[in-house]
Amino acid sequence: MLIGHIKEIVRHPVKSFRGESVQQTKIMDYGLYGDRSHAYLDETKKGDFLTITQFQEMVRYQARFVGEDSMHEYPKTEVITPDGEVFDWDNEQLIKELETKSKRQITTIKYKPSYVPIGPIAVEHVLLATDASLAKIEELWGQEEVDARRFRPNLMISLIEKKPFIEDEWIGRRIKIGSEVEMEFVGHCKRCMIITVNPDNAERDSSLHKTVIKENNNNFGIYASVIKTGDIHVGDEIQFLD
Template identity: 65%
Template sequence: MLIGHIKEIVRHPVKSFHGESVQNTKVMNYGLYGDRSHAFLDEKRPGKFLTITQFPEMARYKARFAGVESMEEYPEVEIITPAGKVVHWGDEELIKDIESRSNRKISPIAYTPTHVPLGAIEEEHIQLVTDASVEKLKEIWGKSVNYRRFRPNLLISLKEKIPFMEEAWFGERIKIGKQVKIQLKRHCERCMIITVNPDNGERDPDLLKTVVNERNNHFGVYASVIKTGDIRVGDEVSLIN
């Protein structure tokens, strides 16, 4: 049954940095190609990543893969700092800048194109939201909502604009395009990260309060990958048996 199509694909080459919108990519067994494949370890919290929770301004650093996807190695990761400076992954000045701004010692870590551990995204392979649910949340909150606050991988444009319809599909399988299959698993429980405006790093705690009070702290859903393959913006999204 056709339920909609992909409106936007977003991956985050660097965990907690502003992601990149892409027209097409591969879905790997861990999620979108290169999603959260590069990160910074927070030496104040051994074994943990530095995220927007500890340093909200991370949302203002933009990261993208500057090249063609390869299974051998990632394309170069290009980063634009809040000051507008263009640097690349591993740049020592970038590390010093983040350490100075966050008042934390950090260590860069990168995985391979074929394996990104679940800990990088922390919950499941893929997170998705729907356009109808975003529009409804705007109505509930009474303010404009940039869906990127929720850091999803897929924005789905629904054929029937029924808010939160995706929550009725837990346990169901979905086909995207001609190859990819995913299974919807469960709610995405939100945290303070959604209070951070991805455009300027400023916080608005009222959004989280609204999601807690009106949505039982749920917005967006998690999915696991069943079958890998290529996806692109505009691909049909269908419920399958």
């Protein structure tokens, strides 16, 4: 049964930084190629990941891969700062800037292209959301356009039947994306304060989170685990296998 197609693919080369929208990528055993493969550690908290929760301005830094994806090593990983400067992700000047702004001591960690553990990614491999649910939350919030980047989905699905929150009924079902990739929906995405942070200016507004809590039990999006790896592309059809 055809349910829709991929509207957008977003991967996040650096955890908690703004991701990059790509036209195609590989789905690995752990999720999108290179997703959350690079991260900063907060040494003031014994090496926990530095995230938007502690330092909300991270949403204004954009990370991107520059070059061809490789299974041997990642392409060059660049960061564009809010001021428009471009650095390698582990550049000393960039790290110093992040330390000064966050008031934390920072170190770096990088995983292999073949393996990124679940911890840096989230609680599961891939996060999906639907255009119908995004439109409904925007309607219910009633304040301004809801930027999908607040929810940090890997895949935005354009549904054939525009039924808001229909994905909440998909847990346990399997899908096929394009001609190769298969996934199984495994759980709701419970939301935290990160969705309150405006991706453009890093300002917080708790009313959006309150809306998600009230209208959909604090769920937005759905996690899926990878069953079969392969390539995906914007526009690929998504269909149920059961």
